[in-house]
Amino acid sequence: MKTHLDCIPCFIKQALFAARAAVDDEKKIREVLDRIGMLISDIPLHHSPPETSRKIYRAVVEVTGIHDPFESLKAESIRAALALYPGLKERVVASEEPLETAARLAIAGNVIDFGANPDFELEQDIQAILESQPVVNHYHAFKEKLGTTQEILYIGDNAGETVFDKILIEVMSKPVVYVVREKPIINDATMQDAVRSGLDKVARIISSGWDGPGVSLKSCSESFLNHYRRADLIISKGQGNYETLSAEQRPIFYLLKAKCPVIARSLGVKQGDTVIKYALGETAV
Amino acid sequence: MKTHLDCIPCFIKQALFAARAAVDDEKKIREVLDRIGMLISDIPLHHSPPETSRKIYRAVVEVTGIHDPFESLKAESIRAALALYPGLKERVVASEEPLETAARLAIAGNVIDFGANPDFELEQDIQAILESQPVVNHYHAFKEKLGTTQEILYIGDNAGETVFDKILIEVMSKPVVYVVREKPIINDATMQDAVRSGLDKVARIISSGWDGPGVSLKSCSESFLNHYRRADLIISKGQGNYETLSAEQRPIFYLLKAKCPVIARSLGVKQGDTVIKYALGETAV
Numbered sequence: 001m002k003t004h005l006d007c008i009p010c011f012i013k014q015a016l017f018a019a020r021a022a023v024d025d026e027k028k029i030r031e032v033l034d035r036i037g038m039l040i041s042d043i044p045l046h047h048s049p050p051e052t053s054r055k056i057y058r059a060v061v062e063v064t065g066i067h068d069p070f071e072s073l074k075a076e077s078i079r080a081a082l083a084l085y086p087g088l089k090e091r092v093v094a095s096e097e098p099l100e101t102a103a104r105l106a107i108a109g110n111v112i113d114f115g116a117n118p119d120f121e122l123e124q125d126i127q128a129i130l131e132s133q134p135v136v137n138h139y140h141a142f143k144e145k146l147g148t149t150q151e152i153l154y155i156g157d158n159a160g161e162t163v164f165d166k167i168l169i170e171v172m173s174k175p176v177v178y179v180v181r182e183k184p185i186i187n188d189a190t191m192q193d194a195v196r197s198g199l200d201k202v203a204r205i206i207s208s209g210w211d212g213p214g215v216s217l218k219s220c221s222e223s224f225l226n227h228y229r230r231a232d233l234i235i236s237k238g239q240g241n242y243e244t245l246s247a248e249q250r251p252i253f254y255l256l257k258a259k260c261p262v263i264a265r266s267l268g269v270k271q272g273d274t275v276i277k278y279a280l281g282e283t284a285v
Numbered sequence: 286m287k288t289h290l291d292c293i294p295c296f297i298k299q300a301l302f303a304a305r306a307a308v309d310d311e312k313k314i315r316e317v318l319d320r321i322g323m324l325i326s327d328i329p330l331h332h333s334p335p336e337t338s339r340k341i342y343r344a345v346v347e348v349t350g351i352h353d354p355f356e357s358l359k360a361e362s363i364r365a366a367l368a369l370y371p372g373l374k375e376r377v378v379a380s381e382e383p384l385e386t387a388a389r390l391a392i393a394g395n396v397i398d399f400g401a402n403p404d405f406e407l408e409q410d411i412q413a414i415l416e417s418q419p420v421v422n423h424y425h426a427f428k429e430k431l432g433t434t435q436e437i438l439y440i441g442d443n444a445g446e447t448v449f450d451k452i453l454i455e456v457m458s459k460p461v462v463y464v465v466r467e468k469p470i471i472n473d474a475t476m477q478d479a480v481r482s483g484l485d486k487v488a489r490i491i492s493s494g495w496d497g498p499g500v501s502l503k504s505c506s507e508s509f510l511n512h513y514r515r516a517d518l519i520i521s522k523g524q525g526n527y528e529t530l531s532a533e534q535r536p537i538f539y540l541l542k543a544k545c546p547v548i549a550r551s552l553g554v555k556q557g558d559t560v561i562k563y564a565l566g567e568t569a570v
Contacts, residue, residue, distance in 0.1 A: 005311065008318050009298035016294055026290065033293050033325055040322030045315070 001243045003045045003052055004262045011043075011056050012036055014115050018060045018186065021114065022069035032063045049262075050214030050240045053115070057185055057213075068184035070114055070159075077112050077160025077187065078196050080122060085163055088126075092167055099146075100139050102171040104130055107255045107274045109164025110157060110238050114187040115213065116259040129257070135269045138278035142253050145233050145278075146172060153231035154203065155179045155215055155245075157238030159189045162197035165237065169202045176203040177227050183211035188240070214244035239263050251280050286528040288330045288337055289547045296328075296341050297321055299400050303345045303471065306399065307354035317348045334547075335499030335525045338400070342470055342498075353469035355399055355444075362397050362445025362472065363481050365407060373411075374452055384431075385424050387456040389415055392540045392559045394449025395442060395523050399472040400498065401544040414542070420554045423563035427538050430518050430563075431457060438516035439488065440464045440500055440530075442523030444474045447482035450522065454487045462512050463488040468496035473525070499529035524548050536565050 012033065019032040036056055043052050061067060068074075088105060095101040108129035111120040146152075154169065154176050156162055169176050178199050181188045189197070194205045209221020215236075217225065228234070234252040236245055242254050246266065254277040258264040264271040297318065304317035321341060328337050346352060353359075373390060380386040393414035396405040431437075439454065439461050441447055454461050463484050466473045474482070479490045494506020500521075502510065513519070519537040521530055527539050531551065539562040543549040549556040 005301060005314055005318065009294050009301055012297050013294035016290060029290055030330070033290065037322040037325030041319035 001048055001246045001266055003043060003047055003049050005045075006260075006262050007049050007052070008040060008043065010116070010260065011052060014053070014186070015056050015060055017114065017118055018057060018069050019064060021073060022060060022064035022066035028064055032060050035059050035063055048214060048216060048243045050212045050244050051216055051219075053214075053240070054185060054212035070184070070187040073114055074159035074184075074187050074189075074193055075196070077158070078163065078193060081109065081112070081160040081163035081197070084123070084126075085167070088164070089167055089170075092171060098171050099143060101130070102168040103139060103142065103255060103276055104134065104274070106161075106164045106168040106237065107134065107257055107276070109161035110255070110257050112158050112160040112187070113238070113259065114158075116239060117257075129274055132274070134276045135273040136267065136275035136277045138253065139276050141278045142276060145251065145253075146174065149174060149233040151175045151177065151231065152233050152235060153177050153179065153227050154235045155208070155237060155241045156189045156194065156199075157241060158187050159193035159197070160187070161237065162189045162194055162199055166197060166199055166202055168235075169199070177231075178203040178205045179208050179215070179224065179227075180205060181211060181213070182207045182209050182221075185211055185213045188213050212240075212244075214240035214242075216244050217248075242266075246279070249280065251278075253278050286333055286531045286551060288328060288332055288334050290330075291545075291547050292334050292337070293325060293328065295401070295545065296337060299338070299471075300341050300345055302399065302403055303342060303354050304349060306358060307345060307349040307351035313349055317345050320344050320348055333499060333501060333528045335497045335529050336501055336504075338499075338525070339470060339497035355469070355472040358399055359444035359469075359472050359474075359478055360481070362443070363448065363478060366394065366397070366445040366448035367482070369408070369411075370448055370452070373449070374455075377452055377456060383456050384428060386415070387453040388424060388427065388540060388561055389419065389559070391446075391449045391453040391522065392419065392542060392561070394446035395540070395542050397443050397445040397472070398523070398544065399443075401524060402542075414559055417559070419561045420558040421552065421560040421562045423538065424561050426563045427561060430536065430538075431459065434459060434518040436460045436462065436516065437518050437520060438462050438464065438512050439520045440493070440522060440526045441474045441479065441484075442526060443472050444478035444482070445472075446522065447474045447479055447484055451482060451484055451487055453520075454484070461488040462516075463490045464493050464500070464509065464512075465490060466496060466498070467492045467494050467506075470496055470498045473498050497525075497529075499525035499527075501529050502533075527551075531564070534565065536563075538563050 015036045019029040092101045108126040111125040208215050208224045210219045257274045300321045304314040377386045393411040396410040465479045493500045493509045495504045542559045
């Protein structure tokens, strides 16, 4: 997916949020905005939003000197999600269709996002998503595909959401390779966040080799690409992964909440809608 | 009121909206965003938001070559408001307290805003505002003050909202000097918009002498300032006027909807709340 002009004010807003998460010094935060302003004319619209987002966040890190502005927010998200885990797991297991409930719960976890969705209210948002239906719902295709799959490539998104992913992985009961970002970027899950979420107990965790908030294949490691090319079922969580993979011809299930109007338009849904979308490139279901 | 760092992403968003209203050429719109990006480091935070907003919109005009990007949207807003006028006037006259209903209706008209609030839904928003109470409500002080007032200085805001102002002016039944912007800026009302709204039938219309979306006193004309200094009751509509007058020690009634978190914080209300706020500088009621 290309960068849309609407993404530009959003990049500035996200940079401001990240700068505030990094430091408490208004002058420094102002300096971040000034720097990002200068970057605008260098944004290539033919690149995906995560490729630009990566540059924006790197500028925030450079100006503030803070390597991981979201470190404590990520740890807090994981703690909050782990506290919810027992009750949610119970709810999934007791539901009529545990696999579907777990998939929807994994989407609900996607509300934990200090990039596109910093105003989330975890418990209320989970409840709302579990009570509504995904607007695009390829759950049956997902269940069918899962039946014949040997190994799942699961591309994670945010820290905290990882705990919800763990529940889905437990319910799927298949070998899973779980993909994290190479370095801290926004509140995206890194190896450390995945381990803190207990994903190492249920999956093999690998890095994409890229430090942007998505999986820009031209920048990912060969090791990740080997997994990606041979996978017969890929789960892609969240907007950033969708933005970098949407043109791909691979058997990908996108589990996400459309948090911004650009993504909503791209998916043909309304902002705020959730989707379980199967897309095999041009031959999308 | 000073400019807040949160205003900066909002300026970019508003510039994008204005550029789109001006032209249909993505390259030109991109050029606007690049130019605004370069301007960020020149924004003086000690200036009020309308002073910066003015520079931003002037840049949009320069890059696009379109003198008044909102010309047709303003005309459409006035037409839509005039179509509602008979029903609304009837509703005001038939209400228990016509002056209060007219004041709240004048606030409802403030939703017509292609700067801070471009997603408004006119009729639904009016209904919602009329059904709810202003969160800060100095209506009784307003009524009392009005009783002893010889002439009202009424500082208008947006085109279309002007029609709602006309109803309040009719109900107040006092001589009114109505203030418009010197030149087109966003969808703020100019002399032409005020006349098209029929305000010339109920008030004397003057220009503030300034072409920003507010009344920056240091830039307003001496003629406006003469009215401003001697007025014993000033009605200030909307955010831009509040942002430029909030530190003033004059008998000002602010009628507005808090459309953004910065204004909401400044007023001690929630975003989306409406207020009829009397502030006599430090001795605010």
